[in-house]
Amino acid sequence: MTTTSMKDVARAAGVSVGTVSNVLNRPEAVAEETRRRVQTAIAKLGYVRNDSARQLRAGRSRNVAIVVLDVANPFFTDVVRGAEPLVDSAGGVVTVCDSGEDVHREQRHLEILEEQRVLGLLITPVDGSSSERLERLTAHDIPVVLVDRGAGQHPHCSVAVDDVYGGRTAAAHLVERGHTSIAFIGGPIAIPQVGDRLAGCRAVCEEAGIHLEAFTSVSLNVAGGREAIEQMLGLPEVPTAVFCANDLVALGALQGLTMHGVKVPEECAIIGYDDIDFAAAAAVPLSSVRQPRSQLGRTAAQLLFDEIAEGEDHTHRNVVFQPELVARASTAAAL
Amino acid sequence: MTTTSMKDVARAAGVSVGTVSNVLNRPEAVAEETRRRVQTAIAKLGYVRNDSARQLRAGRSRNVAIVVLDVANPFFTDVVRGAEPLVDSAGGVVTVCDSGEDVHREQRHLEILEEQRVLGLLITPVDGSSSERLERLTAHDIPVVLVDRGAGQHPHCSVAVDDVYGGRTAAAHLVERGHTSIAFIGGPIAIPQVGDRLAGCRAVCEEAGIHLEAFTSVSLNVAGGREAIEQMLGLPEVPTAVFCANDLVALGALQGLTMHGVKVPEECAIIGYDDIDFAAAAAVPLSSVRQPRSQLGRTAAQLLFDEIAEGEDHTHRNVVFQPELVARASTAAAL
DNA sequence: GTCTTGGGTTGAAACGACTCAACACGCCTC
DNA sequence: GAGGCGTGTTGAGTCGTTTCAACCCAAGAC
Incomplete structure (x- = not known):
């Protein structure tokens, strides 16, 4: 079975592809009866949106990546857990990457993430001087939030613990x-x-x-x-x-x-x-x-979406928590 | 800075986009001198491939997803660790999803993964009867390997422990x-x-x-x-x-x-x-x-790539390990 | 009877990379 | 000098979706 596209759905429902797209993205703009016809066609054909095409059009994916030093470390899984709900409710999808404290793996992840045009990035960088690699991302309009990294010289938002x-x-x-x-x-x-x-x-x-x-x-x-x-x-x-x-x-x-x-x-x-x-x-x-592990994650995600929302007139914020x-x-x- | 595409690189290097594509994908087919010119152009413009466009064309992404019950459980992180190197060396990228033992979250992940046209899926399903949801994936040509799940009635490859x-x-x-x-x-x-x-x-x-x-x-x-x-x-x-x-x-x-x-x-x-x-x-x-946690992951990944390679004439295999x-x-x- | 208005719908133009048939060019052979 | 070969290069077509100007048509205003 070769994948079915919007064109197939359109044909089956006797409408144009534009209308199918509308049913999917702005259903309120489509007449009740048409909408139903399209929806049955979708169900019958087992149509599934093609995310690559969407992203290509949108110029950006809805993935938020979290790059951690070690997934097996409960500290980081808790941070991820903290970030997830917020990303979720913002319509994003979380991708977890493990750098394993290795600069090269981190680098490889960053390259792939950039190719994927991720929405943004939460990262605990392996070394202190990784800024050049990260700045490449920000130069390409991918916002980066540093996690568990102090308010240093870096041109990013950050959350950290003192x-x-x-x-x-x-x-x-x-x-x-x-x-x-x-x-x-x-x-x-x-x-x-x-x-x-x-x-x-x-x-x-x-x-x-x-x-x-x-x-x-x-x-x-x-x-x-x-x-x-x-x-x-x-x-x-x-x-x-x-x-x-x-x-x-x-x-x-x-x-x-x-x-x-x-x-x-x-x-x-x-x-x-x-x-x-x-x-x-x-x-x-x-x-x-x-x-405050999960709070770190939550705050980091919050800062990321703030930055995305504010666009041009965003100024970086550095949040520091006190440990106990x-x-x-x-x-x-x-x- | 708006994102630069192959077209920009082509213009800068004074060649056609086809040639740029060749430099990227089959450099040996391009003359030394041309190749160098294109590469400097790429470096100068800071060009980064657009993965969405690639995937769209290819009809498939290079992501292999692993859906686990709980990322905070070291058992699963070890399974992931086991699978990663193999996926890596096969040119894939690992995406870890956490179902949190919740059918709905699992379902949501599966939908997103299908939209992303993932290369394949390693999953420890939440419940026993999830086969219908999984079969939808296989019907759409996405191979699924069950992890830590016995040799039941399911039409999938699997690795499990008795x-x-x-x-x-x-x-x-x-x-x-x-x-x-x-x-x-x-x-x-x-x-x-x-x-x-x-x-x-x-x-x-x-x-x-x-x-x-x-x-x-x-x-x-x-x-x-x-x-x-x-x-x-x-x-x-x-x-x-x-x-x-x-x-x-x-x-x-x-x-x-x-x-x-x-x-x-x-x-x-x-x-x-x-x-x-x-x-x-x-x-x-x-x-x-x-x-044998990491072995579970490694074997699962192996089965997945075997299935992909064998294509039509693939028969499912169920590997069972003995615990100790x-x-x-x-x-x-x-x- | 003409003119607006506006809810529905359409179709074509992007988005960026990959593929492939076609071509250009130099060189060798008969 | 025609033909063949091999190496490089080209450019148009394609993938599936979204967007948007254009269009249709029925209802209401005058």
């Missing part, structure tokens, strides 16, 4: 518990969130005159955390507390420490970041720094 | 540990996986003459598990073991039991399903039934 503040909060909590030697475990420092969290942490440590050891995990997941712990345990002086750049890493760290018989929190405390659902369900419930400490068992022991 | 066997395995493990009263917690029974796991469990219980109590959680996630536990604890005789339809539910159950001061596994054992990464990292490491018991602390106590 990661420096979050880093400070986590470190302050550890200091308050009496720790005097702290390790930081986090993925590529090039990822701004990681850098900021570390910066906040470092600031507090310096103020308090505390030793800080930073480990660079290969990536921000469970395996990365486990591996970093291996390194850490090789130190002559093993720190008594670990601040992980996100909860997945923290879970990995927890596994690593437990495997080596190090008691959490008695011998080593752990604090994560994001407060994903699994954090509370971990072997030792994880302390963490909570981010959630203390649990993994930092419960006082020294 | 869920009845998995259910039996889990139940047998509990019986072996001496439990004589077991609860099953699982989402809508209409979801075939849930039904099958329950069936396998029930069969073993009947053979062993053991009491089985089944609870229907609203959905297959952490919250669903927590809520079901509330119900279960209301029973006059509280079961001594719980078999959860997936690990998220099991994590929820673990939270629920812990909240009510019920010790796991001493007072109540738990076994989950899927063996997601978080299962091992839980407060009490969860026993589970492991599925992973015993951990949550079922460690003997009675």
Whole structure:
């Protein structure tokens, strides 16, 4: 069965293609009786609109893409969840792309998305200096909203959580518990969130005159955390507390420490970041720094549609949320 | 800046559009010198192919859609991960859609995907009887591969894990540990996986003459598990073991039991399903039934491309994997 | 009886890329 | 010098939809 087009429907209903189009797009402009005839024809032939043709005509698709660092990270799925309803109700369709923290995959996605003439883009870019690639999109009139990325020099709207503040909060909590030697475990420092969290942490440590050891995990997941712990345990002086750049890493760290018989929190405390659902369900419930995840997504989508609506006279907005400490068992022991 | 088309490039390079098209699609057919001229023109104008136009002409997009029950479930993200490389290397693009276990959302996604003339579809359908909606797609020449769905009556290729066997395995493990009263917690029974796991469990219980109590959680996630536990604890005789339809539910159950001061596994054992990464990292490491997740995705994608390649003389294939018991602390106590 | 008005409908012109038959040109052969 | 060959290039036609000026026609105004 070869695909049926509007022409076939028109013929079957004895009207012109223009009328079929009207039935589909502005039914109120078509006479009752005609409309019905067209609709039965559509049903009988099993006609399905061809979106490519629509888009070609419209010059733009109705897809909103969300490019995340890792779909397997609950943080991002929550962000996506937050954005979806808003996009949906605006008649858009969400496309999720996973860059896997890899610049080349991100690049490939961006190229494809540009070819698809997406309506807009929410992205957590892999590195800090990706602006040139993104600006190419904005130059081609594709609005870009940065997610979880501070109000920097970039010419885009953005939503973010104050990661420096979050880093400070986590470190302050550890200091308050009496720790005097702290390790930081986090993925590529090039990822701004990681850098900021570390910066906040470092600031507090310096103020308090505390030793800080930073480990660079290969990536921000469970395996990365486990591996970093291996390194850490090789130190002559093993720190008594670990601040992980996100909860997945923290879970990995927890596994690593437990495997080596190090008691959490008695011998080593752990604090994560994001407060994903699994954090509370971990072997030792994880302390963490909570981010308003779905709100991030929702706000980002909102900014995107605002930008689309405002057109020329749009000025970029940068929304920053404050994270919040959630203390649990993994930092419960006082020294 | 209005979008530049092949025509603009052609003009700038002093050639015809046909030649530009050739440079893009069959560069070897174009003379070296011409090719270079066209390429500089492309670079200078910042030309980007218009995918809608391509697709319109081709009659088909290069998108492969994966429709899952829940993107936040690591099981599915792993399946997606498994499928991605294969789709990628076949020149396709993956689109992930989340049905959220909701028939209407699934339906909406299917409609949109059909309008987009996707290359093919990997789907874990919400209910068992969704075949009519899917057959509409196949009637329109869109190949569909069922994921995690047994070799039933359906006219599709499929990959699946033997869920009845998995259910039996889990139940047998509990019986072996001496439990004589077991609860099953699982989402809508209409979801075939849930039904099958329950069936396998029930069969073993009947053979062993053991009491089985089944609870229907609203959905297959952490919250669903927590809520079901509330119900279960209301029973006059509280079961001594719980078999959860997936690990998220099991994590929820673990939270629920812990909240009510019920010790796991001493007072109540738990076994989950899927063996997601978080299962091992839980407060009490969860026993589970492991599925070859990424292999499911990879095989599904393979079947899809096989079907596309074989065309007319394709016969559907149903691949079934065997799951595997992973015993951990949550079922460690003997009675 | 002519003139408006306006609800319905029409048909052709876009949109941008791809395809393919036709052609142009240089070179070689007989 | 006619014919054949091979390599490059062309341009018109096509995909399916939307849009919009033009048109038709019946009803109401004068």
